[in-house]
Amino acid sequence: EVQLVESGGGLVQPGGSLRLSCTASGFTFSGHWMHWVRQAPGEGLVWVSHIRGDGTNSDYADSVKGRFTISRDNAKNTLYLQMNSLRAEDTAVYYCARAGVMGGNDYWGQGTLVTVSS
Amino acid sequence: QSALTQPPSASGSPGQSVTISCTGTSSDVGAYNYVSWYQQLPGKAPKLIIYEVSKRPSGVPDRFSGSKSGNTASLTVSGLQTEDEADYYCSSYAGSTNVFGTGTEVTVL
Numbered sequence: 001e002v003q004l005v006e007s008g009g010g011l012v013q014p015g016g017s018l019r020l021s022c023t024a025s026g027f028t029f030s031g032h033w034m035h036w037v038r039q040a041p042g043e044g045l046v047w048v049s050h051i052r053g054d055g056t057n058s059d060y061a062d063s064v065k066g067r068f069t070i071s072r073d074n075a076k077n078t079l080y081l082q083m084n085s086l087r088a089e090d091t092a093v094y095y096c097a098r099a100g101v102m103g104g105n106d107y108w109g110q111g112t113l114v115t116v117s118s
Numbered sequence: 119q120s121a122l123t124q125p126p127s128a129s130g131s132p133g134q135s136v137t138i139s140c141t142g143t144s145s146d147v148g149a150y151n152y153v154s155w156y157q158q159l160p161g162k163a164p165k166l167i168i169y170e171v172s173k174r175p176s177g178v179p180d181r182f183s184g185s186k187s188g189n190t191a192s193l194t195v196s197g198l199q200t201e202d203e204a205d206y207y208c209s210s211y212a213g214s215t216n217v218f219g220t221g222t223e224v225t226v227l
Contacts, residue, residue: 035216037164044121044221045156045164045207059214062119095163104154104169104209111163 002026002107004096009112016086016116022079022096022109030054030074033099036081038092039111046092049081050099064090086116122147122208122219129225130198138222140191140208148189152211155184155193157204164207168193200226 008020022034036048049070051058058070069082079096093111100106123141130136140147140155147153155168166175168184171191181196191210195202203226208219 037218044205045158045209045218046121047209047216047218050216061215097164100166100169100175102169102175103152103173104166104175105156105164106166106169106175108163108165 002098004098004107004109006094006096006109006112009094009114011115011117012086013118014087014116017082017084018086018114020081020083020094020096020112020114022081024077024079024098027098029072029077032101034072034079035097035099035105036070036079037095037097037105037108038090038114039095040089040092043092048094051079083114086114088116090114091116119212119215119217122210122217124206124208124219124222126220127223127225129227130195131227132198132200134198135194135196136198136224137192137194138206138208138224140193140210140219142189142191142210142217144189146210146212146217147186147191149213150211151186153184153186153191154209155182155191156207156209157202158207159204195224198226202226 035050049060051070067085095111097105098107156164158164172184
């Protein structure tokens with residue numbers, strides 16, 4: 001059974017840092033692109049970043065470029081999102097999602113809440 | 119990286135059909151056949167219901183169908199059921215990045 005479990009969310013002050021993790025199981029982790037998607041309270045889904053299965057290619061939304069870094073450890077079946085210089089507008093539930101080989105993000109984690117506030 | 123445009127809401131009675139539009143640009147929806155649709159129930163993670171414009175993952179009822187014309191993709195839910203009441207989001211590949219739609223809340227009257 002495919003499972004994605006996010007962790008690392010919490011309350012952080014503006015300008016602070018946080019690292020999210022997404023632990024995967026039930027599939028060959030290195031064979032899939034992985035995504036981070038966020039959703040501010042009461043708002044819609046926003047794509048944040050993705051990374052190729054072997055970790056050699058990644059991209060970011062303009063809103064987080066230069067502040068967030070996506071990475072993965074295929075030996076640990078874990079996806080990461082390092083978030084620096086956090087702003088109030090980064091407050092959201094952060095989901096990790098697997099890109100299916102057939103297209104679309106076919107499995108999602110339950111999300112982890114990041115709150116940026118003083 | 120502007121969000122794709124969806125109507126904020128749509129509704130229909132049980133058994134009726136509802137169609138949701140998703141308008142992008144020639145750099146995203148119009149450029150690639152990599153449009154996906156997601157259903158999100160309250161408090162839950164999104165669920166993939168359509169990928170590559172019109173393909174349904176295993177287990178998704180054939181009441182859900184997708185199409186695309188130019189820069190606009192569409193999701194049709196036929197034979198509406200009460201459990202279809204949810205938020206729906208489109209998403210498109212945009213050439214190295216991805217973009218989601220603004221979301222549509224579907225109400226079953």
